[in-house]
Amino acid sequence: MRRYASAAALALMIILGSRVYAEAPYNGWMQIQTDYLLIIFEPQDLSYARQIAEFGDDAYLKLAELLNHFPSKRIPVVLAGRTAAANGFYSPMPHSVTVFITSPPSRFLGSRTEHWLENLLIHELAHYIHLTSPVGPARVLAPIFGPDAAAMNTIFMPGWWLEGITTWAESALAPGGRGDAPFFTLTYKAPVLEETMWSLQQSAYQSAYPPRGRIYVAGYLFTSYLMERFGHDVYYRINARFAAFPFFGIGPAVRRETGYDAQELYADMVRMLSDRFAEDAGMPAAGMPFSPRKTGDYHIPVMTDTGPVGIIRTLELGSAAVRYREDGSVEVIRNLSVTDPQSFNPSACGRFAVYASYQAPVSHSASIALAEVSWADVHLMELDTGTVTRITEGKRLFHPVLSPDGSSIAAIERTGTRYRLVHVDPVTGDVSVLYDPPGASVYEPRFSPDGSVLAAVEVKAGESALIIADRNNQVSHIIPHADGGIYRPRFTRDGHLLFGSDRDGSLALYRFNPETGELFLVLEDPVGVFGAEPVREGFIFGTYRSSGHTLRYSEADLAGIPADLSDASGIPERELEPPKQYAAKPYRDFPRPGLWLPLPDVDAYGNLSPGAWGIMRSILGRHAVSASAAWNIPHAQPIGIAEYLFNPGWGSLSVYGSSRFHADPNGDPYREHIFSIALSLPVLQRSYAYGRDLAQVSSRLQLGSYPYGYAAITAQASYGYLRYAAPAEFFGSHGFSILGGSHFIFPAPSEPWGAEPYMQASMQASMPGRLPLVRLELGLRTSTFSDVSTALPPRGSPPWIPEADARAKAQGSLLVRLPLGLFDQPIPFGGLTGAGLTAFIQSALYGDSGSIFWQKELYGGAELTTELSLGGLASLRPSVGITADLMTGSLHPYFDLNISTWIGSRAEVDQFTLRR
Numbered sequence: 001m002r003r004y005a006s007a008a009a010l011a012l013m014i015i016l017g018s019r020v021y022a023e024a025p026y027n028g029w030m031q032i033q034t035d036y037l038l039i040i041f042e043p044q045d046l047s048y049a050r051q052i053a054e055f056g057d058d059a060y061l062k063l064a065e066l067l068n069h070f071p072s073k074r075i076p077v078v079l080a081g082r083t084a085a086a087n088g089f090y091s092p093m094p095h096s097v098t099v100f101i102t103s104p105p106s107r108f109l110g111s112r113t114e115h116w117l118e119n120l121l122i123h124e125l126a127h128y129i130h131l132t133s134p135v136g137p138a139r140v141l142a143p144i145f146g147p148d149a150a151a152m153n154t155i156f157m158p159g160w161w162l163e164g165i166t167t168w169a170e171s172a173l174a175p176g177g178r179g180d181a182p183f184f185t186l187t188y189k190a191p192v193l194e195e196t197m198w199s200l201q202q203s204a205y206q207s208a209y210p211p212r213g214r215i216y217v218a219g220y221l222f223t224s225y226l227m228e229r230f231g232h233d234v235y236y237r238i239n240a241r242f243a244a245f246p247f248f249g250i251g252p253a254v255r256r257e258t259g260y261d262a263q264e265l266y267a268d269m270v271r272m273l274s275d276r277f278a279e280d281a282g283m284p285a286a287g288m289p290f291s292p293r294k295t296g297d298y299h300i301p302v303m304t305d306t307g308p309v310g311i312i313r314t315l316e317l318g319s320a321a322v323r324y325r326e327d328g329s330v331e332v333i334r335n336l337s338v339t340d341p342q343s344f345n346p347s348a349c350g351r352f353a354v355y356a357s358y359q360a361p362v363s364h365s366a367s368i369a370l371a372e373v374s375w376a377d378v379h380l381m382e383l384d385t386g387t388v389t390r391i392t393e394g395k396r397l398f399h400p401v402l403s404p405d406g407s408s409i410a411a412i413e414r415t416g417t418r419y420r421l422v423h424v425d426p427v428t429g430d431v432s433v434l435y436d437p438p439g440a441s442v443y444e445p446r447f448s449p450d451g452s453v454l455a456a457v458e459v460k461a462g463e464s465a466l467i468i469a470d471r472n473n474q475v476s477h478i479i480p481h482a483d484g485g486i487y488r489p490r491f492t493r494d495g496h497l498l499f500g501s502d503r504d505g506s507l508a509l510y511r512f513n514p515e516t517g518e519l520f521l522v523l524e525d526p527v528g529v530f531g532a533e534p535v536r537e538g539f540i541f542g543t544y545r546s547s548g549h550t551l552r553y554s555e556a557d558l559a560g561i562p563a564d565l566s567d568a569s570g571i572p573e574r575e576l577e578p579p580k581q582y583a584a585k586p587y588r589d590f591p592r593p594g595l596w597l598p599l600p601d602v603d604a605y606g607n608l609s610p611g612a613w614g615i616m617r618s619i620l621g622r623h624a625v626s627a628s629a630a631w632n633i634p635h636a637q638p639i640g641i642a643e644y645l646f647n648p649g650w651g652s653l654s655v656y657g658s659s660r661f662h663a664d665p666n667g668d669p670y671r672e673h674i675f676s677i678a679l680s681l682p683v684l685q686r687s688y689a690y691g692r693d694l695a696q697v698s699s700r701l702q703l704g705s706y707p708y709g710y711a712a713i714t715a716q717a718s719y720g721y722l723r724y725a726a727p728a729e730f731f732g733s734h735g736f737s738i739l740g741g742s743h744f745i746f747p748a749p750s751e752p753w754g755a756e757p758y759m760q761a762s763m764q765a766s767m768p769g770r771l772p773l774v775r776l777e778l779g780l781r782t783s784t785f786s787d788v789s790t791a792l793p794p795r796g797s798p799p800w801i802p803e804a805d806a807r808a809k810a811q812g813s814l815l816v817r818l819p820l821g822l823f824d825q826p827i828p829f830g831g832l833t834g835a836g837l838t839a840f841i842q843s844a845l846y847g848d849s850g851s852i853f854w855q856k857e858l859y860g861g862a863e864l865t866t867e868l869s870l871g872g873l874a875s876l877r878p879s880v881g882i883t884a885d886l887m888t889g890s891l892h893p894y895f896d897l898n899i900s901t902w903i904g905s906r907a908e909v910d911q912f913t914l915r916r
Helices: 043-067 116-131 138-145 147-154 159-172 182-193 214-230 234-244 251-258 262-276
Strands: 030-033 037-041 075-080 088-092 095-100 296-298 302-304 307-314 318-324 330-335 344-346 352-359 375-382 388-390 397-402 409-415 418-424 431-435 440-447 454-460 463-469 475-482 486-491 497-501 508-513 518-523 532-535 538-545 548-554 561-563 592-597 611-617 623-632 637-646 652-663 669-687 691-704 710-723 735-746 754-766 773-782 808-827 830-848 851-853 859-870 874-876 879-885 891-896 899-901
Touching: 030 043, 037 043, 043 075, 043 116, 043 159, 043 234, 075 116, 088 116, 088 147, 095 116, 095 147, 116 147, 116 159, 138 147, 138 592, 147 592, 159 214, 159 234, 182 214, 182 262, 182 538, 214 234, 214 251, 214 262, 234 251, 251 262, 302 344, 302 532, 307 344, 344 397, 352 397, 352 669, 375 397, 375 409, 397 418, 397 440, 409 431, 409 440, 431 463, 440 486, 454 475, 454 486, 463 486, 463 497, 486 532, 497 532
Parallel strands: 037 075, 075 095, 296 548, 418 440
Antiparallel strands: 030 037, 088 095, 296 307, 302 307, 307 318, 318 330, 344 352, 352 375, 375 388, 397 409, 409 418, 418 431, 440 454, 454 463, 463 475, 486 497, 497 508, 508 518, 518 561, 532 538, 538 548, 592 611, 611 623, 623 637, 637 652, 652 669, 669 691, 691 710, 710 735, 735 754, 754 773, 773 808, 808 830, 830 851, 830 859, 859 874, 859 879, 874 899, 879 891
C-alpha cells in the first residue's frame, strides 16, 4: 500500500479542507407534530424533520383529496438518518411511513429533483393514504378488528396498481420524480421501439428480467394514461369498486368505471407511446454492439492499459468486475458487490481498482426494524489476484476514483441528503473535505489524464452543472447550472470532457472543451446515450435496450456539431411558506393496537374453545406484543399465551408465558404453566466483496410446572457464511452454516438434571460449470435422559419413522439442486418467476449405551420448487415432493408453501447490491 502514498504525487492534497469527524452518539428519538403528521427522528436530524414538516401537510392534503381519504389520526413518519442506502417504506403493521435521509448517489430520479425528501415522502404518503382507505370490506372490518385489518385490501392488488399512484404522485406533485427522469424513460422507451413491451399481466409482479422495478414503470405509465383519459378521480373510483369485491382481480373494476377492457386500454397506451417515439423509431441505431448480447446490465467501463474494465450485472453471473476482450466478450475478474455501478473505478494501469460497498455494524442502538444503521466504505482491490484491502471504516462514501498515478483517491461523501467532494487517504483512510457547495450535491468525480484537475457534476435545486477542481482546490463551473442533467463525465486524451445529457430532450452524448468553453453534440441514438469512454480509435458508449443497459462501440468523429449553451437558466428558487417553529419533544416508542381476530383454541383431544388472538407493534419496531386467550369448555377454565419482543438494535429480548391444557403419554389431561425469557445477541457481522457472514449467540431460561416444577436453560451459538447469488442461482450460491447448543433441564425425569445437546450443519457448493449445486446437511440430537429416535424426521416428515430407543441420533443428507430457469409467466394475481428441482438421499445412525447402529433406514426423493411473485408484496416458494423409503418401497407425497412476505411497500431504489 505504501507505494501508492507518495506525498509528492497526491493530486488534491495541497489544500485539504476540514476534517471529517465521527457522527453523533445515539441519544434516543424526538418528535414534532404538524396538523397531519407525527414526525419521529433522532435529535441530530431536527433540520430534516423541519423540512418534512414544511411541505408534508401540503403533500398530505393533495393526496387525501386525490384519493378521497383523510386519515383521522396523524400519520407517523420515521426519519432514518444513519443509513448509507437510499430507500423508503410504508408499513401496514402498524401503519407508518419510514423515509431515509440518504438520497440515491445513482440519481435514479435523474437530476431534476429539488428535494429528495419531498419526492420520497409523497411516494410513501400515497401508499399510506391509498392502502388505509376505508373501502370494500376494510370499511367494516378495520373499526372492529383493528386498523391493521385495512391491509387486507393489498392481497389481490397487482404490483402496477400498488406502485402506479405512488410513482405518478412523486412526479406530478413535486418537481423531479421518476416521470421526469431520463433513465426511467429509457426502461420503457427501448421495449416500445423494439416492440417487446411487457403485457399488463406481466406488470402485476416483479421479475428478474429488465427493467428492474417493472411494477413502478408500468404503474406510472398506465396510471398516467388512465388519469389523462378519464380524469384524476378515476383512480379512486376504480380502487373503491375493486376493493368491494377483489377476488376476480382489478379488471372488472376498470371495465365498470371506464367502459373499456383493461387489456384494450393498456394496448392503446402502448400505441400512444409508439406514436410519441415515432420520430426516434426512424433513426438508425448508433454504433455497433460491444457488450455481449445477453440479458443484463453492462455499465460504461474505464479504459486501462490492460483493456476496458468495468462492472456488469447479468442473470447468470450476478454483479461482477470484468475486463473486455477485443471481441467484446468478457473475462470475469471476480464477483463483486458495489453500492452502485459508478462506485467501481480501476486505475489507469489496470492493476488496481477502488470501489465502495455497503457495511453494517454488528449492532447499533440506532438501528430500527426498517432502517438498519449502515456504512459505505472504500476498498482497494488488486485485479490480478482479487486481493481486497479495506481503506475506510464507518464512512458513507461513494464514487471513489483513483488518480492516474494511483496515489490519491477522490470520492463523494453523504452529508444529510447531499453529497460533497472529499479526499480519501489511501494509507490511513482519513477523509478530508475538498468541496462542499451549500445546498448542492457533487457526483461522479473523474481525474484528468495527467491528474492535474478533477471534473465532477454539481446538482442544485434540480439543475446540473459541470465543475472542475484544480490542484489548489479552486472550483470552476465550466458549464453553469441548467435544466438538463449531466451524467458520466469522462476525459478524452486531449483534456476535453464527454458526458451524457438530456438538455435537448433525449439523452445524447456531448463533448465540452474547457479551454474554449465550446459544447458539441457528438452522438445520438434512438433510445439514448448517457456517456462514453474513449478507446483507441473510437469510444464505447452506454445506452439501453430491452435486455438492459448495453454498451456499443463507435468510430465516429468526436468533433461533433456545435451545441448551444445559452439555455442555462440559473437556479430557480421555489417560494415556500415560512417554516413554522414546531416544538420538538422526546418520543416514546410504545406498542399500538393493531389487529385482533376471533381464533378458537384446539386442545390435544381436538376440542375447540372459543378465543381470540391479537397483536400490537410499535412504530419503530422495538416492541411487539402478541397474545391469545380462550375459554376451555371441557375444563371450564381460561387458557392463554402471551409474548413480548424487545428489539433495541443491539439484539433481541423476548418474554413468553402460557397456561394451557395438554394430554400426558397415558392420555390424561393436565394443565401446564410456562414462563420463559430469551436473549439473542449478534457477535459478528461482516460484508465482503462477494458475500457476507453472521455469528450470534442466544440463550433461554424456561420455567415450567409439569410433570413437576422444572427449570430449563438453552444456550446456542451459530455462524453462517453465504456468497451473493446471481438471479439465475435459484437455490443460492456457495455457503455453509453451523449451529450448536444444548438444553439443560433441572430436574430431568428420574435424574437430578439432564442435557440435550444438538447440532446442525450444512455446506453448499456448485459443481464444475456452476450448476448443479451439491448440498450436504448433518443433524445431531442427543439426550442424557430420553429417547431421541423420532427427532430429525426425513424430508417431507413421513409417518413411518421407526422408534429405536436411542439416546443419540445423527442424520445425514445429500442434496443435488438444479435450477430449471427464470421465467416471466403470468398467473392469477402474479407470476411464475423461477423453478428448481432437488433430488435427495438421507439416512440416520443411532447411538445408545456406547454402541452405534443403523436401523436400515434409507430415504430418497425429489422435490420441485417454484417461485411465485404476487403483486409487489409477497414472494412464495411452494414445493411439492415425494419421499420414498428405499428399503420398503413406501412413498409419501408432501407439500410445503414456504411463504416469505415482504411487509411494506418500497420506494424504487438502485438495488444493485441486493443480489450479486
